[in-house]
Amino acid sequence: MIWLAWRRQRVQLVSWAVLVVGLGLWMLYTAFQHEAEGRELARVGCNGILHRTIPTGGAAAVDLQLHCSQLQNSFDWGNGTVSLVVFLVAALPVAIGAFLGAPLVADEFRRRTHRMVWTQSVSRTRWLLTSVAVVVVGAVIPVAFLVAVLPRWKQAYPDRFSSGVAPGQFNVSGFDALAYLLFALALGVLLGVLLRSSAPAVVGVLVLYPVTRWGVEGLRAHFLPAATAASPDGSVPAGGWYLGEGWLPIGRSGLPPGRSWGYYSPPASCSGTGWQGSGPCAATNGLHWAVTYQPASRFWAFQGIEAFVFVGLAALCLGAAVLLVRRWSR
Numbered sequence: 001m002i003w004l005a006w007r008r009q010r011v012q013l014v015s016w017a018v019l020v021v022g023l024g025l026w027m028l029y030t031a032f033q034h035e036a037e038g039r040e041l042a043r044v045g046c047n048g049i050l051h052r053t054i055p056t057g058g059a060a061a062v063d064l065q066l067h068c069s070q071l072q073n074s075f076d077w078g079n080g081t082v083s084l085v086v087f088l089v090a091a092l093p094v095a096i097g098a099f100l101g102a103p104l105v106a107d108e109f110r111r112r113t114h115r116m117v118w119t120q121s122v123s124r125t126r127w128l129l130t131s132v133a134v135v136v137v138g139a140v141i142p143v144a145f146l147v148a149v150l151p152r153w154k155q156a157y158p159d160r161f162s163s164g165v166a167p168g169q170f171n172v173s174g175f176d177a178l179a180y181l182l183f184a185l186a187l188g189v190l191l192g193v194l195l196r197s198s199a200p201a202v203v204g205v206l207v208l209y210p211v212t213r214w215g216v217e218g219l220r221a222h223f224l225p226a227a228t229a230a231s232p233d234g235s236v237p238a239g240g241w242y243l244g245e246g247w248l249p250i251g252r253s254g255l256p257p258g259r260s261w262g263y264y265s266p267p268a269s270c271s272g273t274g275w276q277g278s279g280p281c282a283a284t285n286g287l288h289w290a291v292t293y294q295p296a297s298r299f300w301a302f303q304g305i306e307a308f309v310f311v312g313l314a315a316l317c318l319g320a321a322v323l324l325v326r327r328w329s330r
Helices: 002-044 046-050 059-111 113-118 124-155 176-195 198-220 279-284 296-327
Strands: 227-230 241-249 287-294
Touching: 002 059, 002 124, 059 124, 059 176, 059 198, 124 176, 124 296, 176 198, 176 296, 198 296, 279 287
Parallel strands: none
Antiparallel strands: 227 287, 241 287
């Protein structure tokens, strides 16, 4: 049964492995290249050279300025690839769910080949779980390689990844990419069983997976109670995820339940000079400027909570698919 499931999916799984591993190798190449260009820019002193309006020193100076200009353009292009990589990493789970998970059962039903399998003393549950397991193993191994590559790739762009817990940075760290993949695949399988047609199931994955991801991301800030700290300039501790800021009574650890920033405010006599200028006046009235944030130290706790959510959702989708398949009529 395992061999049969592999033969059915081998082209898709090999293509997937080539795509994901290729992406990981390209990321490593661009990271090394970006770091080398940064070192070269610093060694040559290109920052000062590029800001000269007219090169001085003859042809050699002109050539040096041209070299620096080319280096800077390539360095800036490397920075520009970060958004592309973040998008591709976020899109990988929905791709596996739509183009491997959704057709996994739906195509069998369309071709009626499931009937042949069921006549070979193979239970429906075993047939479905074996097919899913083969795809999971074939999909997870390349993504595990990509997850291992991500920390090294991020090191080349320290200015772009200053907070591991903040949106846009959280999803390219840790092991949650594997949990996202499992959920997307299970969602595709469930929709394929429900709709019994690949095209509607693919559309369903393309719609429901992002909605679920955005929904959970919206709840992430509330996984654990936010920390509060006095901050006259509105900044958060290094690596923290900024959530909000405003006036807060001195000595209070946070806003009252159900309240938002703006609930407290200094007397009217303190207003008109902005929050920086009104600080001393507000302090005499028992208020100070504070921020709420999620500390960087909670990164792995958030990774564990979110992985638990998506693995749980994957288990529910797969369990529902098994129950539906067992109720199918031949």
